[in-house]
Amino acid sequence: MVAFAEAACEGPPLEVALSLASWLEDHRLGGAKNITLFTPAKMIAEDAGEAIVTKFLEIAGGMGFGYKNNTRDIKKITEEGIQFANGESLEAELKIVFPNWEPHKFMKGLPIVDEVGFVITNEVMRNPEYPNVLAAGDNAAVTVPKLGALGHTESEIVAKQIAKTLER
Numbered sequence: 001m002v003a004f005a006e007a008a009c010e011g012p013p014l015e016v017a018l019s020l021a022s023w024l025e026d027h028r029l030g031g032a033k034n035i036t037l038f039t040p041a042k043m044i045a046e047d048a049g050e051a052i053v054t055k056f057l058e059i060a061g062g063m064g065f066g067y068k069n070n071t072r073d074i075k076k077i078t079e080e081g082i083q084f085a086n087g088e089s090l091e092a093e094l095k096i097v098f099p100n101w102e103p104h105k106f107m108k109g110l111p112i113v114d115e116v117g118f119v120i121t122n123e124v125m126r127n128p129e130y131p132n133v134l135a136a137g138d139n140a141a142v143t144v145p146k147l148g149a150l151g152h153t154e155s156e157i158v159a160k161q162i163a164k165t166l167e168r
Contacts, residue, residue, distance in 0.1 A: 006039070006040045006041035006042070006046070007039055007040050007041050007044075007046075009045075009047065009148075010039060010044050010045040010046075010047075010098070011045060011048070012098060012137065012148065012151060012152075012155075013037065013044075013096070013098045014037065014044070014045060014056070016096060016155060017032075017035050017037055017060075017065065019159070020035060020096075020159075021034075021035055021063065021064075021065070023159070023163075027166070029166070031063075031064060032060070032063040032064035032065045033064035033065075033066075035065055035066065036065070036066030036067065036068060036090055036092070037060070037065055037066065037067050037068070038067070038068040038069070038071050038082075038084075038090065039068075039069050039070075039071065040070070040071050040072050040073060040085075041069065041070070042069060042070060043057075043069055044057070044067070044069060068084075068088065068090065070086060071084035071085070071086055071088060072084060072085035072086045073085040073104065073105065073106075074097065074104055074106055075106065076106055077095055077097070077106070080092075081095070082095055082097075094162075097139065098137065098138065098139065101138055101146060102117075103116060103117025103118055103139075104117070105117075107119075111129065111130070112127045112129070112130050112133050113141070114141045116141070118135075118139065118140060118141035118143075119133065119135035119139050119140055119141060120141050121134070121135050121140050121141065121142055124157055124161055125140065125154050125157045125158045125161065126161060134158045134161055134162070135154075135158075136151055136154035136155045136157070136158045137150070137151025137152075137154055137155060138151060140154060142154075
């Protein structure tokens, strides 16, 4: 029997969340309490194993992170937040969504994506027509091949763009 994961590797979203929480604290703009992690699966980062994930969630919960599991797919992203296929929703000012190696179905046909469904970006990872939309890693059309190292570099660019926006 071949194992099936509900989500692509969820290590990068956890790393981004930890880094963003630290940045928010350092800049007195909030912290972990302002971040909710979510997964379509029974548990986030299921490929790491139940014991590791249970310990991580215990630590993350103690830090203040929110957590939603079994969200299934994303039905819709709005200005107010995210609507999940399981009927739940999450209010969110900033939405960071990591795709499953292929574009999410809800992305296809949006004015920010290419013909496949990946977000079109310029050299600073902003969509040229909608500069408030940023993308990195697997979600960005420019990322070929879909490798962690490229996503990491692009995420640093996105983080710098967000920081510049917040410093104004």
